[in-house]
Amino acid sequence: MQHFCTLFNSGYLSRGLAMYHSLVRQGADFHLYIFAFDDASDALLRRLELPHATVISLQEFETPDLLAVKGTRTAGEYCWTCTSFTIWHCIHTFALDHCTYVDADLLFFANPKVLTDEMGENSVLITAHRYAAEYDQSENSGIYCVQFVTFKNTPDGLATLAWWMNACLEWCYARFEDGKFGDQKYLDDWTERFAGVHVLAHAGGGVAPWNSVDYACENVNEQVFVRKSGEQAVPLVFYHFHDFRYCVDGSFRLTAEQYRLPEGIVRYVYGPYIQALSAAESQIIATDPTAVFHEPPMVLKWIKVSLSRRIQFRLRGRYKNYTKKNALT
Numbered sequence: 001m002q003h004f005c006t007l008f009n010s011g012y013l014s015r016g017l018a019m020y021h022s023l024v025r026q027g028a029d030f031h032l033y034i035f036a037f038d039d040a041s042d043a044l045l046r047r048l049e050l051p052h053a054t055v056i057s058l059q060e061f062e063t064p065d066l067l068a069v070k071g072t073r074t075a076g077e078y079c080w081t082c083t084s085f086t087i088w089h090c091i092h093t094f095a096l097d098h099c100t101y102v103d104a105d106l107l108f109f110a111n112p113k114v115l116t117d118e119m120g121e122n123s124v125l126i127t128a129h130r131y132a133a134e135y136d137q138s139e140n141s142g143i144y145c146v147q148f149v150t151f152k153n154t155p156d157g158l159a160t161l162a163w164w165m166n167a168c169l170e171w172c173y174a175r176f177e178d179g180k181f182g183d184q185k186y187l188d189d190w191t192e193r194f195a196g197v198h199v200l201a202h203a204g205g206g207v208a209p210w211n212s213v214d215y216a217c218e219n220v221n222e223q224v225f226v227r228k229s230g231e232q233a234v235p236l237v238f239y240h241f242h243d244f245r246y247c248v249d250g251s252f253r254l255t256a257e258q259y260r261l262p263e264g265i266v267r268y269v270y271g272p273y274i275q276a277l278s279a280a281e282s283q284i285i286a287t288d289p290t291a292v293f294h295e296p297p298m299v300l301k302w303i304k305v306s307l308s309r310r311i312q313f314r315l316r317g318r319y320k321n322y323t324k325k326n327a328l329t
Contacts, residue, residue, distance in 0.1 A: 002028055002113055003096045005086045007035035007079055008104040013044065013293035015241070016104040017280035018273070020053060026111045033090045033099075035061055037079065040292060047287050054094075061089055065169055074174065080183040081172040083146060084165040091153050091161075098157075100125075100150040105244060107273050109224045110235040115205045116150055123157035123196035125150035126187055127206045135210045135259065140176040144187040147240050148205060156196035163194070203228055207269075208240035209255040217264035224268050239269050246294045247322070254321045257302055261321060271328040278329070 004023070008016040016034065023030050032053045036042035045055045062070075066085060070078055083101055090099040100116060119125045126144045131137060151157040168183050179185060190197045200206065207215055207226055215226040217236070227233035245253040254261060254270050261270070284293045303309045303322055313319040317327030 002030040002116060003033070003090065003094075003099045004030060004102050005033040005035065005090045005099055006102050006104050007037055007082060007086055008041065009037035009075075010041045010044075010292045011295040012104045013041050013284060013291070014277050014280040015244075015294075017048075017283065017293075018276040019102065019104055019106050019108070020050060021280065022106075022108040022276060023112075024052065026108050028108075028111050028113065033086070033094070035082070035086050035089075037075075044284065044288055044291055048283065056089070061086070069169060073172065077173050077182070080146075080174075081168045083183055084161060084168055087149075087151050088161055088165060091151070091158075096153060098150060098152040100148065101146070102238075103147045103240065105241045106147065106238045107241065107269075107276060108238045109269075109272075110204065110237045112148070112205070112237055115148065115200060115202055115237055118200060118202060119150065119152075119198050121196075122198035123152045123154045124160050124190065124194065125198050125200060126190060127200045129208075130206060130211045130214075132211045132213045134213070137210070141181055142184040142188055144184065144190075144199075145206065145208070145240070146182075146184050146187070147208075148200075148238065149187075154196070156194065160190065160194045160197065202234065202237065203231065204234045204237040206238070206240065207236060207265075209242050209259040209261065212262060212265045212269075213260055215262070215265070217262060217268050219268045224272075236269070239265075239273070241270075241273055244273075245298045247298045247300055249300070250325045251300065252323055252325065253298060253302075254323060257321060259321065266323075266328070270323075274323075274325060274328050278325070 020032055034053050035056045036045055042057045073081055087099045087101050090096055127148050128143055129145045151161045164186055167186050171180055172183050204226055214228055217226050224236040225233040226236045243256040247253055284291050303313050309319050317324040
C-alpha cells in the first residue's frame with residue numbers, strides 16, 4: 001500500500017477532494033492522510049467518509065513547537081512550516097514504513113507507484129522543478145519542488161526529515177532571504193548533505209506550468225502521455241496545477257499570466273482537471289450546500305484592461321490562461 005499525506009483548508013477543499021478521487025481512479029492501492037487546516041473542512045471531510053482516507057484535525061496534530069511559531073507566520077507560511085511535520089506525524093502515529101507528501105493541487109493521471117518504486121533502496125525521494133529555460137526560478141524558489149516527496153521509516157529517512165522539521169521551525173517565510181525560501185530551498189543540497197536521497201527521473205512526474213512548454217502532450221486510448229524533445233513518450237503521472245484560480249462568472253485562471261501553456265496541455269490536462277473539480281464540487285454541495293470549497297473568486301482584471309481581450313474572451317470563452325468553465329468541458 002502507498003501511504004500519502006496532504007494538507008489544506010476550505011479554500012482548497014475541491015482541489016484536495018479532486019486529488020483524492022484521481023488516486024482512486026488510477027487504481028492505486030493507497031491511503032491518504034488529510035490534515036484539515038480549519039474546522040469547516042475537517043467537519044465536511046469527516047461527513048464524506050472517504051474509504052481510503054483518514055482525516056486529522058489541527059487539534060490532533062499541532063505540537064507545542066508548531067504552536068509557538070504559528071503566530072509569526074501567515075496562513076500559507078504556516079502550512080509550509082507544517083509540511084514536514086505531517087509526514088513525521090503519519091509515520092509515527094500510524095506506524096508506516098514510508099509516507100509521501102503530496103500537494104493538494106495535484107491531479108494523478110496514472111498510478112504513482114511507478115515513482116516511488118524508482119527509489120529502490122534509497123530513503124528519500126525528491127522531485128526537481130525542471131524549469132523550462134524561459135521560466136527558470138531555481139535561484140530564488142529552489143531546484144526542487146515540495147509537491148511529491150517521500151520519506152521511508154529508516155535511519156537515513158528520519159534523519160533527513162528531522163533536519164527539515166527543525167529548519168522549518170527556525171525559518172519558513174514566503175520570501176527569499178539568505179539562500180532560503182519557504183520550506184523549499186532547504187532541499188537544494190540534500191543529495192550532498194544526506195545519504196539515500198534520490199531525485200526522481202521519470203519525466204511524467206512533476207509536469208507543471210513552469211515546464212509544460214517543454215512537453216508535447218497527447219491522449220492515447222484515454223491515457224495521457226507527455227514527451228520531451230528527443231525522448232520517448234511516457235504516461236503523465238501527475239500534473240501540478242500551480243496558481244490555478246477560481247474567477248468570477250464561472251471562469252478560471254489556469255495559471256499565472258507569465259506562463260505559456262501548450263494547447264495539448266490545456267486540452268488533455270486542464271480540461272480533465274476542471275471536470276474533476278466539478279465532480280468534487282457536486283459531492284461537497286450534496287453534503288453541505290453552504291460549504292466553502294475554494295478561495296474568493298478573482299475578478300477578471302487582466303481580461304478587462306483590454307477591449308480586444310474582453311471581446312475574444314466573450315466570443316471564444318477563452319483567452320490565453322483564462323477560460324470559462326464550459327469552454328474546456
